[in-house]
Amino acid sequence: MIVHINGDQRELSSQLQTVFDLVNDYNLSEKNVIVELNGRIIEASKHRDTPIQEGDRVELVQFVGGG
Amino acid sequence: MQERYSRQVLFDSIGEKGQEKLGQKHVCIIGAGALGTGNAEILARAGVGRLTIVDRDYVEESNLQRQQLYTEKDAKARMPKAIAAKDRLNQVNSSVTIHAEIQDVTVEEMERLAQGVDLIIDATDNFDIRFIINDVAQKFNIPWIYGGCVSSYGLSFTVIPGETPCLNCLLQTVPLGGATCDTIGVIAPVVQMVVSYQTAEALKILVEDWSSLRKKLVSFDLWDNEHVSIGVERMKNSDCPSCGDHPTYPYLSYEQQTKTAVLCGRDAVQIRPPKKMARDLDALERILESQNGEVNRNPFLVSFANGDHRMVFFKDGRVLIHGVNDISEAKSLYHKIVG
Numbered sequence: 251m252i253v254h255i256n257g258d259q260r261e262l263s264s265q266l267q268t269v270f271d272l273v274n275d276y277n278l279s280e281k282n283v284i285v286e287l288n289g290r291i292i293e294a295s296k297h298r299d300t301p302i303q304e305g306d307r308v309e310l311v312q313f314v315g316g317g
Numbered sequence: 318m319q320e321r322y323s324r325q326v327l328f329d330s331i332g333e334k335g336q337e338k339l340g341q342k343h344v345c346i347i348g349a350g351a352l353g354t355g356n357a358e359i360l361a362r363a364g365v366g367r368l369t370i371v372d373r374d375y376v377e378e379s380n381l382q383r384q385q386l387y388t389e390k391d392a393k394a395r396m397p398k399a400i401a402a403k404d405r406l407n408q409v410n411s412s413v414t415i416h417a418e419i420q421d422v423t424v425e426e427m428e429r430l431a432q433g434v435d436l437i438i439d440a441t442d443n444f445d446i447r448f449i450i451n452d453v454a455q456k457f458n459i460p461w462i463y464g465g466c467v468s469s470y471g472l473s474f475t476v477i478p479g480e481t482p483c484l485n486c487l488l489q490t491v492p493l494g495g496a497t498c499d500t501i502g503v504i505a506p507v508v509q510m511v512v513s514y515q516t517a518e519a520l521k522i523l524v525e526d527w528s529s530l531r532k533k534l535v536s537f538d539l540w541d542n543e544h545v546s547i548g549v550e551r552m553k554n555s556d557c558p559s560c561g562d563h564p565t566y567p568y569l570s571y572e573q574q575t576k577t578a579v580l581c582g583r584d585a586v587q588i589r590p591p592k593k594m595a596r597d598l599d600a601l602e603r604i605l606e607s608q609n610g611e612v613n614r615n616p617f618l619v620s621f622a623n624g625d626h627r628m629v630f631f632k633d634g635r636v637l638i639h640g641v642n643d644i645s646e647a648k649s650l651y652h653k654i655v656g
Contacts, residue, residue: 256538256543256544256545257543257544257545258543279492281488281490281492282488282492282495284487284534284547284549284552286547291547291549291551310545311472311534311536311545311547312470312536313444313465313472313487313488313495314465314466314467314470314471314472314495314496314656315442315444315447315467315492315496315497315652316442316466316467316496316497316498316503316656317350317351317353317439317440317441317442317464317465317466317498317511
């Protein structure tokens, strides 16, 4: 499945089916990441129920502590 | 208008009026590390009337790669960062009043520091203090600008009380155990980029050009060449306990604070997160193994010895830091490892 993540085209393994899977695959936690899917923010509580589909545009913003 | 600000005054959106406003404003910068020194230098050069700079740490050699106000001399003398920053900024622009405080910022301190301030810049290294800044900013109606960076990645968001979502709307809970500059490093360009986003927004706020604010959450990776900007307006939550219709400012209450205690006679400080947690000891062990130091592990805890200090991380979230009896030094060591 081809999707666009943070502006780059990526081929995702077929095992990744939901926003939750994708966030995990990027070694992120739903506690410190904001996910936008096709222009809409997906709340953390909906990550598991939100499927990723061919051609989706995903933006992932991770909050980091350093400074 | 003074010659020194002429190029900034020629910039239409600031102009003479904006420059005059800058001179009347007071900005509080929490933290004088990489982001703090970058923000402070730009705002001092821009002619902001008063800067308060607060930091609990002292200058070390490993800071010099990116903390732009400090010199080898400061590192050798272990100068407190707030003082070294003030000394340098006085040389950069003597017309700016600099208040320097060597201080571990707690709720009480933050409420005091916020008085009479037009803007708070977050230049801290952990989320405990950011959630306190967030609540204090809402309580006293002061804009604040979040900035964070590790590795080649950074991000920023401007919080305007009553307008934008706040940090609590965006995250709901304090993230624990993230990567830090001490565990995975950081490069100076990413610091500068976050500083640029923060100070551009700061100048807009200080000259009261509210309509020019970015409004979006912005993040970037300068090594992987990614840039993301997303609209988060709809995350503003009217039930948010920090900025909603009936705020309770939860992070200003004792229960929500990270607790610290000096263990008398043991030369150790205990740090306990506000809520019981199940610390991922496997992940922590991996992080610590990449550090200079000795890591020991049993089913209940991970111990990490480095120089004069030994940190013991328990599964329930508690950490004992041996070899210190000063709370702010202990917190500083703790946040360098666990964010």
